[in-house]
Amino acid sequence: LETGREVMRMGERIGDADIELQGARARLTALLTTGAIDGARELGERFDALASRNLHPEHLRIRDLWLTMWAGIEGRWDDFEARATAIEARLSRAGHDQAEFIGWGQWFPVRWLRGRLEDGRPFVDRFREAIPHHPIPQVLVAVLDASAGDLGAVVRQLDEGGLRRLDEVDRGFLWVPTMVAASITASVLCDPEWADQVTAQLAPYADRH
Numbered sequence: 001l002e003t004g005r006e007v008m009r010m011g012e013r014i015g016d017a018d019i020e021l022q023g024a025r026a027r028l029t030a031l032l033t034t035g036a037i038d039g040a041r042e043l044g045e046r047f048d049a050l051a052s053r054n055l056h057p058e059h060l061r062i063r064d065l066w067l068t069m070w071a072g073i074e075g076r077w078d079d080f081e082a083r084a085t086a087i088e089a090r091l092s093r094a095g096h097d098q099a100e101f102i103g104w105g106q107w108f109p110v111r112w113l114r115g116r117l118e119d120g121r122p123f124v125d126r127f128r129e130a131i132p133h134h135p136i137p138q139v140l141v142a143v144l145d146a147s148a149g150d151l152g153a154v155v156r157q158l159d160e161g162g163l164r165r166l167d168e169v170d171r172g173f174l175w176v177p178t179m180v181a182a183s184i185t186a187s188v189l190c191d192p193e194w195a196d197q198v199t200a201q202l203a204p205y206a207d208r209h
Contacts, residue, residue, distance in 0.1 A: 001030045017054045021047065025062055033208055044070065061091070065106070072110050080110060101127075105177060112184070117147040135169055136178050138162040143181035146188040154189055164194065166201050 004027025011020025024047045031040035044066050051059040064087050071080035088103030096102070104123045111117045121144050128137035142163055145153040157163050163185075169178050179201055186195040 001027055001034070004028075004030060017050050018056060018059075021050050021054060021056075021059045024050070025059075028066070035208070041070070057094075061087075065102070068106055072106070077110070108177060112147070115147070117144050120144070133162065135162055135165045136174055139166075139178050139181045139185070142185045146185045151189055154185060158189075158191070158194065164197060166197055 004023045004025075007023025008020050008027065009023075011017065011023060024043055028040060028043050028047060031037075031043060047059075048063050048067065051063040064083065068080060068083040068087060071077075071083055084103065084106045087106070088099060091099035091102060100123055104120050107120060108117075111119055124137065124140045124144060128141050131137060138157060142154045142157050145151070145157075154163075163182070166179070166182060169175055179198065182194075182198045183202070186198050
């Protein structure tokens with residue numbers, strides 16, 4: 001939070017919008033993570049205005065991802081769908097190596113709320129085929145199976161042992177969706193042992209939004 005604020009101030013002092021946007025980008029995520037929703041919304045509007053004038057592709061990408069996320073949070077479904085579809089298409093045309101995963105990630109909470117997680121299965125199946133023994137795709141397959149009512153498939157995965165290796169998941173940008181998926185699945189399955197493992201992973205972040 002403080003680093004982002006200081007970098008923004010530096011950018012403002014020297015009149016460099018790119019530096020100010022770098023600071024805003026760092027601060028934006030931190031505000032949302034710590035539950036400062038009003039501050040995050042206000043800074044998001046500032047980021048939108050600066051990025052729209054700066055026109056650097058990376059700042060525009062972050063701006064568009066942010067605006068799409070807010071459309072989903074606020075339940076503006078038509079706006080969300082149009083934005084999410086446009087972002088994925090644009091990233092695919094640009095050859096972005098994570099275009100499909102970014103698209104899947106944006107759709108995840110909306111599909112979950114609508115009871116349509118199964119719509120995202122083709123990508124998750126390909127993800128698991130690429131790295132079959134990695135816990136992240138295993139957990140994502142499990143949450144799809146749980147959402148579709150196939151608890152037997154989740155139990156079989158648990159018996160194989162991969163789903164319980166949550167401490168092996170790198171704390172990068174995939175850590176949060178993996179733990180969310182594990183939380184949903186453990187809850188649906190009513191598995192106390194697995195739920196305890198998920199709780200232990202999330203406990204250090206209990207004060208976060």
